[in-house]
Amino acid sequence: MKTDTSPLFLGLLGVTVLVLAQLPLFCGSSAASEKSFLGSVKETTAPFDTHSVQQVQPIVEATVPANERYQGGSFRVLARKSHIQRYKCSSCHTDKKVLVKNGAALTHGTVELSHGSDTNVLKCIDCHHPEDRDYLEDKKGRKIDFDHSYQLCGQCHFRQKRDWTGGAHGKRVQYWAGERVVYNCTTCHDPHSPRFEKRYPATYAVPLN
Amino acid sequence: MSSSRRKTDTSIIDDVLKNPSSRRTFLKGASFAAAVTSAALAAGCVPGAEAASEETRLQWKEFFKKNYRLMTQEEKRQTVARLERLAKIRQDMDLQIGTEPPVAGVLYGYGFNISRCEGFMECVSACIKENNLDRKANTQYIRIFEMEPGKLDPATGNGQFFHEVPVEDKFYMGTQCFHCEKAPCTRACPTKATWKEPDGIVVVDYDWCIGCRYCQAACPYYGRRFNWGKPEVPKDEVNRKQHYLGNRLRPKGKMEKCTFCIQRTRKGRLPACVEACPTGARVFGNLLDPDSEIRYVLEHKKVFRMREELGTDPKFWYFID
Numbered sequence: 204m205k206t207d208t209s210p211l212f213l214g215l216l217g218v219t220v221l222v223l224a225q226l227p228l229f230c231g232s233s234a235a236s237e238k239s240f241l242g243s244v245k246e247t248t249a250p251f252d253t254h255s256v257q258q259v260q261p262i263v264e265a266t267v268p269a270n271e272r273y274q275g276g277s278f279r280v281l282a283r284k285s286h287i288q289r290y291k292c293s294s295c296h297t298d299k300k301v302l303v304k305n306g307a308a309l310t311h312g313t314v315e316l317s318h319g320s321d322t323n324v325l326k327c328i329d330c331h332h333p334e335d336r337d338y339l340e341d342k343k344g345r346k347i348d349f350d351h352s353y354q355l356c357g358q359c360h361f362r363q364k365r366d367w368t369g370g371a372h373g374k375r376v377q378y379w380a381g382e383r384v385v386y387n388c389t390t391c392h393d394p395h396s397p398r399f400e401k402r403y404p405a406t407y408a409v410p411l412n
Numbered sequence: 413m414s415s416s417r418r419k420t421d422t423s424i425i426d427d428v429l430k431n432p433s434s435r436r437t438f439l440k441g442a443s444f445a446a447a448v449t450s451a452a453l454a455a456g457c458v459p460g461a462e463a464a465s466e467e468t469r470l471q472w473k474e475f476f477k478k479n480y481r482l483m484t485q486e487e488k489r490q491t492v493a494r495l496e497r498l499a500k501i502r503q504d505m506d507l508q509i510g511t512e513p514p515v516a517g518v519l520y521g522y523g524f525n526i527s528r529c530e531g532f533m534e535c536v537s538a539c540i541k542e543n544n545l546d547r548k549a550n551t552q553y554i555r556i557f558e559m560e561p562g563k564l565d566p567a568t569g570n571g572q573f574f575h576e577v578p579v580e581d582k583f584y585m586g587t588q589c590f591h592c593e594k595a596p597c598t599r600a601c602p603t604k605a606t607w608k609e610p611d612g613i614v615v616v617d618y619d620w621c622i623g624c625r626y627c628q629a630a631c632p633y634y635g636r637r638f639n640w641g642k643p644e645v646p647k648d649e650v651n652r653k654q655h656y657l658g659n660r661l662r663p664k665g666k667m668e669k670c671t672f673c674i675q676r677t678r679k680g681r682l683p684a685c686v687e688a689c690p691t692g693a694r695v696f697g698n699l700l701d702p703d704s705e706i707r708y709v710l711e712h713k714k715v716f717r718m719r720e721e722l723g724t725d726p727k728f729w730y731f732i733d
Binding site: 241247255366370371391409 | 516517518521525530536540549555572576577594679681686687698699707709713725
C-alpha cells in the first residue's frame, strides 16, 4: 500500500512545486517590472541614429527648417504659405482703390473668427501684422513668417508649444525615423477657429468576436 | 527515382500482407508510406505531378514550410515568392510581401493622449484599410471607449457610441494590442505560433496558428481577434504592400492582432492609426532613442499603463496633457 501511494504523493508534490515556481511570473509586482525592460530603456542614453533605418523616403510636401530645436537637435515643419489660398497678401493689400462691386469678393467674409474667450475674442490684427500683410506679428512686435506660425501661437499657448517641440502634442509626418518633420500648428488647427468641430465618427464598433 | 520509391512501397505492402500484423506495425508502415509519398510530391517527382497544376504544387510546398522563426533567409524568400505567385494565380493580385527583419537598437513604444482624443475613430478606419481586416465580420484591432470623467477602466466606458463627438464631460480612450514585454498570450500558445520580436512587436505566424484561441483567452486586454470565416476584402481595397507577419491576407480560423503595422514601422513609417489621427493623440517611436517623442512623453508627462498590476509590462502608455 505504501509503495503505491508514495509515487502519487511525490508526483503531487512535484506539481505543487512547479505551480509555486510559476506563481511569481503571473503575479509579477511593479518592482519586478521596474527591473525588467523599463530599467534598460531608462539607461539607454546613447543617441540612436534614426538615419540607420532603411527605406525612409524624403517627405513629398514642402517643409521648412524650424526656428526651434528639440531634444534631438534641429527639425523641420510643414510649410504653410503654399496652402494659403490668397497668399501673397500684399498683392491685394495695396494703396490701389477697389470698386464697391468687388468688395464682397475681396474682403475676408468667409473667415469665421472664434478664437479666444467669449468675453475677449481675438481680432485680425491681434495676430496679423497691421502694416505688412505678408507677415504675422506677435505681442512683442516681432514679424513672424506664416511658415513659422508656431512662434506666434506659442506666445499664449506656451504649454502646447513646449509639448509640440518635445513631441507630446501634434505629430510627425509619415515617418518615426529619419529627419524629424512635424505638422505645423495651422496644418491641423484653423487659426481663426482652432477648436475641432463636432462631427460623427468615421466608423463604429461591433461587439467583439 | 520514382520507380525505386514505388518498389519500396510495394515491398512494405508485401511485408504487411505476409507478416502477422499488429496495430503498431501497420501504423509504422502507413506512416512511412505517407512520408515517402509526400516527400516525392514536395519534390515534384511523383507520377502525375506533371499534370498537377502549378497552384497545387505551390500549395503542397506551403504545407511543408517551417515556423517563420526557424526559416533561413532563403526559405523566407521562397515562401514569400510562393505566396505572391499563389495570389497571382488565384486572385490575379500583384502583392509585395516583405520579410523585413527588426531594426537593430529599436524597441517600439506607443503613447495615447486621453486628453486629446476626441473619438473621431479615423484611426479605426485607417487600420481596417491598412491591415486588410475582414470587412464581412467587421474586424477591428482598435477600440475607442467613451468614458465618464474619473473612470480609467474601459470596461466602464461605452465602446459602441455613434453620435456627434466629442461630447462634453466625456473623454475617449483607445485600446488595441499593447505589445507586452511579458506577453501572456505568447506563453499560452501551444504551437509557438506567436512570439515577441526583438523590436518588441508581438506577432503571429498565421501558417502555424492552429486557431485554438488560447492566446485570446490569455490576453487580459482583449487585444486579439479570431477569423471565424475567411476574411473578405474587396479586391480593389486590398493593401498590396504586406509583411509576412503583418497584414498579409489571413486564412480562415487564424488568430490575428495589431502588429504596430509591422509592414510600415520596419521601414521607418508611422503606424496607420498614428498617421490617420486628426488630433495628434497618438505618439509612436523608439523607446531606445533618448531623443524620440515617446521618450519625451515618458519623461515629461503623467503616464499610466492599463492593468499594470498584472505585471505584463505593456509598451503602451496613456498620458494626459
